[in-house]
Amino acid sequence: xxxxxxxxxxxxxxxxxxxxxxxxxxxxxxxxxxxxxxxxxxxxxxxxxxxxxxxxxxxxxxxxxxxxxxxxxxxxxxxxxxxxxxxxxxxxxxxxxxxxxxxxxxxxxxxx
Amino acid sequence: xxxxxxxxxxxxxxxxxxxxxxxxxxxxxxxxxxxxxxxxxxxxxxxxxxxxxxxxxxxxxxxxxxxxxxxxxxxxxxxxxxxxxxxxxxxxxxxxxxxxxxxxxxxxxxxxxxxxx
Numbered sequence: 115x116x117x118x119x120x121x122x123x124x125x126x127x128x129x130x131x132x133x134x135x136x137x138x139x140x141x142x143x144x145x146x147x148x149x150x151x152x153x154x155x156x157x158x159x160x161x162x163x164x165x166x167x168x169x170x171x172x173x174x175x176x177x178x179x180x181x182x183x184x185x186x187x188x189x190x191x192x193x194x195x196x197x198x199x200x201x202x203x204x205x206x207x208x209x210x211x212x213x214x215x216x217x218x219x220x221x222x223x224x225x226x
Numbered sequence: 227x228x229x230x231x232x233x234x235x236x237x238x239x240x241x242x243x244x245x246x247x248x249x250x251x252x253x254x255x256x257x258x259x260x261x262x263x264x265x266x267x268x269x270x271x272x273x274x275x276x277x278x279x280x281x282x283x284x285x286x287x288x289x290x291x292x293x294x295x296x297x298x299x300x301x302x303x304x305x306x307x308x309x310x311x312x313x314x315x316x317x318x319x320x321x322x323x324x325x326x327x328x329x330x331x332x333x334x335x336x337x338x339x340x341x342x343x
Contacts, residue, residue, distance in 0.1 A: 115287060115288075152328065154329040154330070156330070158271075162335075163320055163322075163333035163334065163335060163336055164271065164320075164330070164333060165333075166329060166330060166331045169326075169327065169329040169331075175331070205270075207270065207271055209271075209273075209329070209330070211324075211328040211329055214273070214284060214286065214287075215261065215273040215276070215330075216273060217270060217271040217272070217273060218270075219270045220270040220271070
């Protein structure tokens, strides 16, 4: 199994400031044949299903604001919100799809 | 636009089998990968397994011995069966689809299943 570990578990950021969430996989999720990282990020608000934000580690889903960006390769990944908005309060999950599917434990993002 | 809707009992007795169905509209259950994912109250997401090509399956190793996912192409739906449930199986159960590629870009609203004696 590939284990996904996020840090921190919770994060408080001031409005307009940058938020950074990290995700580490227990083994590489980079597929050498196509040079793609099999890593996605989701946002979940209370009472709602998760929403896809980022796939292939850095490709933004259609309609997702450009303040959201993903980076990293291999085993270490980052989700960055460049300027936090009130509507970004949520829990964020990384997920690998290299083999089977596994989610990180989630990072709760709040306003400071 | 593909829409997913979970249905099934909201309460299951301990040691019995949990059964849920996901109805697919706007797309074919014979296409794509379809998963079940669960979320215990106040906790994170756990992938249960997926079905593709209407019959091929892959399960989370931690649940494999108790899980069966199947599809009914005539009804355009897929189903989850989880046997020998305990209180630890209490969760919101989501069905989800991988329409564009191997990530979840389509989700049902989820259904809460409580396991109690």
